[in-house]
Amino acid sequence: MQNKKTGPGLEARGVCFRYGKGAPWVLKDVNIKIGAGERVALTGPSGYGKTTLARILAGYETPVQGEVLWEGRPLPKTGCCPVQMVSQHPERAVNPRWKMEKTLRECWEPDGPFLQKMGIEQAWMKRWPIELSGGELQRFCIARMLGPQTKFLVCDEITTMLDVITQAQIWRVILEEAKSRGMGLLVITHNLALAGKVCDRAVELPKLGRWQGA
Amino acid sequence: MDKAGDGMATGKKKMGGFWNRRQKTLCSIGFAAAYLLLALLAGLLVSPESYGVDYGAKFLAPCFAHPFGTDEMGRDMFFRSVKGLSNSIGIGVLASAASSVIALAFGVTAAVKGGIADRFVNWCVDLCMGIPHLILLVLISFMMGRGQKGVMAAVALTHWPELTRLVRAEVLQIRSAQYVQASYRMGKTRMWAAWHHMVPQVLPVYLIGVVLLFPHAIMHEAAVTFLGFGFPPEVPAIGVILSESMKHIAAGNWWLAVFPGLLLLLAVMLFDVAGENLKRLWNPNSGNE
Numbered sequence: 001m002q003n004k005k006t007g008p009g010l011e012a013r014g015v016c017f018r019y020g021k022g023a024p025w026v027l028k029d030v031n032i033k034i035g036a037g038e039r040v041a042l043t044g045p046s047g048y049g050k051t052t053l054a055r056i057l058a059g060y061e062t063p064v065q066g067e068v069l070w071e072g073r074p075l076p077k078t079g080c081c082p083v084q085m086v087s088q089h090p091e092r093a094v095n096p097r098w099k100m101e102k103t104l105r106e107c108w109e110p111d112g113p114f115l116q117k118m119g120i121e122q123a124w125m126k127r128w129p130i131e132l133s134g135g136e137l138q139r140f141c142i143a144r145m146l147g148p149q150t151k152f153l154v155c156d157e158i159t160t161m162l163d164v165i166t167q168a169q170i171w172r173v174i175l176e177e178a179k180s181r182g183m184g185l186l187v188i189t190h191n192l193a194l195a196g197k198v199c200d201r202a203v204e205l206p207k208l209g210r211w212q213g214a
Numbered sequence: 215m216d217k218a219g220d221g222m223a224t225g226k227k228k229m230g231g232f233w234n235r236r237q238k239t240l241c242s243i244g245f246a247a248a249y250l251l252l253a254l255l256a257g258l259l260v261s262p263e264s265y266g267v268d269y270g271a272k273f274l275a276p277c278f279a280h281p282f283g284t285d286e287m288g289r290d291m292f293f294r295s296v297k298g299l300s301n302s303i304g305i306g307v308l309a310s311a312a313s314s315v316i317a318l319a320f321g322v323t324a325a326v327k328g329g330i331a332d333r334f335v336n337w338c339v340d341l342c343m344g345i346p347h348l349i350l351l352v353l354i355s356f357m358m359g360r361g362q363k364g365v366m367a368a369v370a371l372t373h374w375p376e377l378t379r380l381v382r383a384e385v386l387q388i389r390s391a392q393y394v395q396a397s398y399r400m401g402k403t404r405m406w407a408a409w410h411h412m413v414p415q416v417l418p419v420y421l422i423g424v425v426l427l428f429p430h431a432i433m434h435e436a437a438v439t440f441l442g443f444g445f446p447p448e449v450p451a452i453g454v455i456l457s458e459s460m461k462h463i464a465a466g467n468w469w470l471a472v473f474p475g476l477l478l479l480l481a482v483m484l485f486d487v488a489g490e491n492l493k494r495l496w497n498p499n500s501g502n503e
Contacts, residue, residue, distance in 0.1 A: 058399060059399055060395050060399065078401070078403075079401045080399075080400055080401030081399045081400070081401070084399065084400070085396075085399070087392060089392075092391070092392045092393070093392045093393050093396055094393055095391075095393045095411055095415075097414050097415060103393075106397065106400055106402070107400040107401070144400075145400075147400075149401075
């Protein structure tokens with residue numbers, strides 16, 4: 001599975017997860033290997049733990065059993081994580097009391113051309129999140145995660161709620177960035193056409209089963 | 215929020231007023247603060263002689279020399295009321311300070327530590343809120359030997375449960391917020407996240423809670439004193455004045471109750487208005503109005 005060209009990349013080994021003791025298992029013995037520059041689609045019915053897996057891979061949750069490795073080592077607990085995640089709900093991922101400017105610059109300083117490419121207008125910088133639409137907010141969320149230290153991006157249904165034109169725009173930029181800097185992608189989506197367009201391969205997350213990453 | 219004034223021309227027109235709501239709000243807050251300071255300072259400056267005993271001037275109705283009239287011992291009710299209000303406000307400040315410190319410590323501990331600490335704090339809150347407030351006040355004041363010490367301890371120690379719940383809920387909510395977790399993943403330290411994400415969220419709620427505590431504390435001080443578990447009779451306090459006036463009100467000496475009561479009511483209402491307005495000003499959903 002390992003892609004020689006791109007290095008070991010992101011790996012989940014025997015990951016099991018549940019929310020609290022005695023709760024039913026959400027993920028059981030999940031194994032997946034994604035090369036550092038590989039683009040993989042993750043599909044599966046709703047409620048099968050796709051988002052939970054994404055949160056574990058990006059270090060938001062610690063697996064109950066098993067481990068997540070980046071370049072052969074566990075994900076760093078402190079400092080900027082090389083694996084970042086963009087979530088499904090941009091309005092929950094930004095501080096409602098911050099102006100967009102501060103949100104955008106939380107991690108790194110995006111320059112003008114980059115913002116233009118992302119379709120972020122200067123006029124939006126001084127606004128509060130409630131004054132922007134979902135699509136506009138999502139651009140900020142993606143832009144702030146695309147800092148130079150991000151080597152792998154987990155995209156959890158990031159364009160599901162956007163219109164097709166915005167979807168195409170956003171994915172074009174992400175793809176361009178991914179290709180130019182050799183950044184890996186894990187794309188969680190229900191849209192198989194999108195998965196085919198963006199990703200090298202697709203894997204499915206069946207319910208609680210032992211799942212061998214392709 | 216500093217930009218609220220700009221670009222709101224249309225909004226201003228809609229409201230039709232000369233001032234926008236932000237200005238009105240700031241004005242009312244300033245007025246409340248001025249009243250508080252004035253009452254507090256005036257009370258400190260009033261000398262005991264100005265409300266001294268003068269049996270030659272018993273039960274005078276309000277007149278030029280005594281705007282609020284005089285009582286059975288010929289004491290000037292205006293200066294007594296001002297001094298009393300000052301005492302009450304002092305108690306209010308003390309109670310708000312003590313309660314807010316307790317609430318902050320308890321609320322943050324409960325939310326951050328969780329588990330047993332959380333359960334213990336919630337148990338304490340339930341315990342305090344389960345007993346009728348006035349009875350709790352009387353109990354504590356009685357235990358502490360009544361008088362000034364008793365009423366201070368009672369008022370300071372019984373106003374924290376509501377604020378504790380508020381702080382706990384806010385911290386809990388924001389701790390699990392996605393943008394705070396994302397902040398950690400972007401390499402921010404706990405201190406940085408606490409300062410930039412949590413404090414701006416919790417602080418307004420907390421400060422408003424403290425301001426809204428104030429009228430409660432003043433009212434409860436007056437109530438406990440009125441019931442005879444607070445300040446001794448020689449100390450001019452609104453509660454003492456009101457409870458004394460009850461003896462004479464049937465004899466037609468209405469000014470003994472009306473003016474001190476109005477002073478107290480005004481103080482309490484002003485703080486309530488100020489607190490409510492602060493709430494509106496700090497909330498991002500109404501901050502631009």
